[in-house]
Amino acid sequence: MSYKAEYIWIDGTEPTAKLRSKTKILPDGAEPPLWGFDGSSTNQAVGEASDCVLRPVFTCPDPIRGGDHRLVLCEVHLPDGTPHPTNNRAKLRPVVERFAAHEPWFGIEQEYTFFQAGRPLGFPDTGFPAPQGPYYCGVGADEVFGRAIVEAHLDACLAAGLPISGINAEVMPGQWEFQLGPGGPLEISDALWVARWLLYRIAEDHKVVATLDPKPVKGDWNGAGAHTNFSTKAMRESYAPIITACEALGERLKEHIAAYGHGIEERLTGRHETAPWNEFSYGVGDRGASVRIPWQVEADGKGYLEDRRPNANCDPYEVTRLLIDTCCTALEKAGQL
Incomplete structure (x- = not known):
């Protein structure tokens, strides 16, 4: 069996950021892993280096889909593992x-x-x-x-x-x-x-x-x-x-x-x-x-x-x-x- 994990993140739109999300299908019991997305489509990268990384930081039940489905809030990171410049959560942590x-x-x-x-x-x-x-x-x-x-x-x-x-x-x-x-x-x-x-x-x-x-x-x-x-x-x-x-x-x-x-x-x-x-x-x-x-x-x-x-x-x-x-x-x- 499997469940739907709705990955949610904050984009790089200025002057006010927007929310983005997409769905990943995971085996039952599996923790949401790192995932990627096209940062050139979210104002977070350029086309020739468009990969950005989603790092799960908070999960909760998905009340819309119900069942065992989850909402997964993520921080945005660069491929080298460092926080993306738009990642204000990373600035709050220290x-x-x-x-x-x-x-x-x-x-x-x-x-x-x-x-x-x-x-x-x-x-x-x-x-x-x-x-x-x-x-x-x-x-x-x-x-x-x-x-x-x-x-x-x-x-x-x-x-x-x-x-x-x-x-x-x-x-x-x-x-x-x-x-x-x-x-x-x-x-x-x-x-x-x-x-x-x-x-x-x-x-x-x-x-x-x-x-x-x-x-x-x-x-x-x-x-x-x-x-x-x-x-x-x-x-x-x-x-x-x-x-x-x-x-x-x-x-x-x-x-x-x-x-x-x-x-x-x-x-x-x-x-x-x-x-x-x-x-x-x-x-x-x-x-x-x-x-x-x-x-x-x-x-x-x-x-x-x-x-x-x-x-x-x-x-x-x-x-x-x-x-x-x-x-x-x-x-x-x-x-x-």
């Missing part, structure tokens, strides 16, 4: 190892928007729907659109064993969110890429496009982000390290913004629950700040922070790498381990 003693945890809130026939799902054929307001966490066919896809995606993530922790309708018609975590940086980042693949694949069956565009509709409509909740062992035990982390993030504003997703200037305008992309601020319960400290964290005197800047189209390997490096470096300098 940072995770360096700061392992801090026990960093993450939770990511992935927003996305459904499109059909070139318009957000729920938008009329011409013009615009009623202004945003009733759609967030709404109920009823006049307020939410695409729930069948969202529920199917939730069930698929649960069946795959991904650490999904919730879903909700968002502020604009056709816009939704799912949350992953808490968990370690590699665990949550891997799960997010697989959850994105499942979202695209399930929406495909409904003839709907799921997009991570950070500003899918121009004008007076919310954008789409990937708010990232972050803590270390010290932050989960006391409040001072949270302030230290916030102050450190303000000192590396440009570096973080540059890695938080293409089109961030269109979304982080200072309106629609965002802070301006070129300014840094933090505050308790402030959804208009770059970084929000939840009110219960201040009340408890410990917990986590929420970086509200990452775009929906961000690479979680880059976001988690920068948050760990910036915050844990500052905590070590302050002696807050």
Whole structure:
């Protein structure tokens, strides 16, 4: 007997990478081996030297095919075994190892928007729907659109064993969110890429496009982000390290913004629950700040922070790498381990 292994990887498309996948048939019980692909077709190689290598790093049950079939998330490597330049997961690994003693945890809130026939799902054929307001966490066919896809995606993530922790309708018609975590940086980042693949694949069956565009509709409509909740062992035990982390993030504003997703200037305008992309601020319960400290964290005197800047189209390997490096470096300098 045999099973189907769906190899999934992140390509080299710029400015925002895409997901690719293909199927390998393997004998029952066999571990997914290294495999190759044509990098010249994925913006990762040139035609005269097109071979790239898929190195499996995470597997889970395939909830679409069912049975013993598997999803196989891969890193991309060069034929000599070194990580491909587009392999941001490989850049995260040494940072995770360096700061392992801090026990960093993450939770990511992935927003996305459904499109059909070139318009957000729920938008009329011409013009615009009623202004945003009733759609967030709404109920009823006049307020939410695409729930069948969202529920199917939730069930698929649960069946795959991904650490999904919730879903909700968002502020604009056709816009939704799912949350992953808490968990370690590699665990949550891997799960997010697989959850994105499942979202695209399930929406495909409904003839709907799921997009991570950070500003899918121009004008007076919310954008789409990937708010990232972050803590270390010290932050989960006391409040001072949270302030230290916030102050450190303000000192590396440009570096973080540059890695938080293409089109961030269109979304982080200072309106629609965002802070301006070129300014840094933090505050308790402030959804208009770059970084929000939840009110219960201040009340408890410990917990986590929420970086509200990452775009929906961000690479979680880059976001988690920068948050760990910036915050844990500052905590070590302050002696807050």
